[in-house]
Amino acid sequence: MSKPIAGFSKLSKSKKIDWIVNTYFSNANDAKSILKQYWNSNEKLQQLHDEFIENTITNYYLPLGVAPNFLINNKLYTIPMAIEESSVVAAASKAAKFWLDRGGFKTKVISSTKIGQVHFMYSGAFDKLQQFFTKIKPQFFEDTQAITKNMTKRGGGILDIELRDKTNDIPNYYQLHVSFETLNAMGANFINSCLEQFAKTLKEQALNFELFSEEEKNIEVVMSILSNYVPDCLVRAEVSCKVEELAQNHSISGEAFAQKFVQAVNIAEVEPYRAVTHNKGIMNGIDAVVLATGNDFRAVEAGVHAYAAKNGRYSSLSHAKIENGMFSFWIEIPLALGTVGGLTGLHPLVKLALELLHKPSAKELMEIVAVAGLAQNFAAVSSLITTGIQQGHMKMHLMNILNQFEATDNEKKALSEHFKENTVTHSAVTEAINKLRIKS
Numbered sequence: 001m002s003k004p005i006a007g008f009s010k011l012s013k014s015k016k017i018d019w020i021v022n023t024y025f026s027n028a029n030d031a032k033s034i035l036k037q038y039w040n041s042n043e044k045l046q047q048l049h050d051e052f053i054e055n056t057i058t059n060y061y062l063p064l065g066v067a068p069n070f071l072i073n074n075k076l077y078t079i080p081m082a083i084e085e086s087s088v089v090a091a092a093s094k095a096a097k098f099w100l101d102r103g104g105f106k107t108k109v110i111s112s113t114k115i116g117q118v119h120f121m122y123s124g125a126f127d128k129l130q131q132f133f134t135k136i137k138p139q140f141f142e143d144t145q146a147i148t149k150n151m152t153k154r155g156g157g158i159l160d161i162e163l164r165d166k167t168n169d170i171p172n173y174y175q176l177h178v179s180f181e182t183l184n185a186m187g188a189n190f191i192n193s194c195l196e197q198f199a200k201t202l203k204e205q206a207l208n209f210e211l212f213s214e215e216e217k218n219i220e221v222v223m224s225i226l227s228n229y230v231p232d233c234l235v236r237a238e239v240s241c242k243v244e245e246l247a248q249n250h251s252i253s254g255e256a257f258a259q260k261f262v263q264a265v266n267i268a269e270v271e272p273y274r275a276v277t278h279n280k281g282i283m284n285g286i287d288a289v290v291l292a293t294g295n296d297f298r299a300v301e302a303g304v305h306a307y308a309a310k311n312g313r314y315s316s317l318s319h320a321k322i323e324n325g326m327f328s329f330w331i332e333i334p335l336a337l338g339t340v341g342g343l344t345g346l347h348p349l350v351k352l353a354l355e356l357l358h359k360p361s362a363k364e365l366m367e368i369v370a371v372a373g374l375a376q377n378f379a380a381v382s383s384l385i386t387t388g389i390q391q392g393h394m395k396m397h398l399m400n401i402l403n404q405f406e407a408t409d410n411e412k413k414a415l416s417e418h419f420k421e422n423t424v425t426h427s428a429v430t431e432a433i434n435k436l437r438i439k440s
Helices: 013-024 028-037 043-050 088-100 126-143 145-153 188-206 243-247 254-270 272-292 297-308 348-356 362-385 389-404 409-418 426-439
Strands: 064-072 075-082 106-109 114-121 157-165 173-181 220-226 234-242 318-323 326-334
Touching: 013 028, 064 088, 064 348, 064 362, 075 088, 075 272, 075 348, 075 362, 088 272, 088 362, 106 362, 114 188, 126 145, 126 157, 126 188, 145 157, 145 188, 173 188, 188 220, 234 243, 234 362, 243 254, 243 326, 254 272, 254 318, 254 326, 254 362, 272 297, 272 326, 272 348, 272 362, 297 326, 318 362, 326 362, 389 409, 389 426, 409 426
Parallel strands: none
Antiparallel strands: 064 075, 106 234, 114 173, 114 220, 157 173, 234 326, 318 326
């Protein structure tokens, strides 16, 4: 059994690795060799990666793929996607090509407001707290001028500050609920810096407010932090075409396809067990682009899933309808993204990904990411209601299975040909490769 180690963070990278491989692995040399295989040979680039986080021992690679032929608001895009799951890039590409000939994707940013909160406890009368807040509200803006100066020049900054009474949930609990516009930055550091100054101003000003008793003056700030729930940072993406145009490449008529597609989406709207998997498919597309562009996919995931449950029950993020012979499919989702700051100016592949996307603004990136999610969802639901999800997915997964068997190039070629006409399952691939090896 391993023992705790003191001062691990102060060890050199080499000594960290030595301790890890000697403590946890039966073959320390093999483990060390694998870790070193993923180092970048460019020392400067490797140092950059080492300094992104703490206690770095190596790099963890994900494939970076591209999905071409996305027509978004009449502009053509090739979308970068960083993801490990088979068939995601292929499905997105297929959906992009399908809608390319039907007018493409239409998008609109509805709002780009982000939220931060100062959570505090106050034990006095609410009317006095309200008077206090009204008096010092201008002071919040004044005390953060040094922080907001540059953002305000560019047209962003603090939009509003509200006092919210949350005592029905927790005794003596109140909030400063603050809305922000951070333009092309995701804005986490900017928002948190403003909030921490608000907390400081709140406590200092309370000490001098004449209506407060001595007890009321001691406002306790619990925490000051941005929220990753951004229901007012919304983007809409949609596609539409005549119902009969859906017949192409499907074994059923356009009308039957449209009816079945809408039914499938309706089920995801009312059945949480289906909705979670339905939305996971949407996030396959969204997360892949968010990751490729150096944004925080965990924040996006948390915010999106909270939005999916905003009406008290977890539901589909996408919606579909047939009206006057037209099929429409759309999504409205909250996305707080940035194209400046964070990794966007540091990671070479992130820079490349953003250039591939024509160097988008944050709002344009919101639109692109929403489209990737909608395309992925269209491809998944289309497969589910026609051929089934496994046929396409397992064909894309074939190479992963063959790599598990350490198949040679000749074996891969032969078996890829074989499974063009046969169903891919793990057992079927096992049987086929064993037969091939016995013959050879």
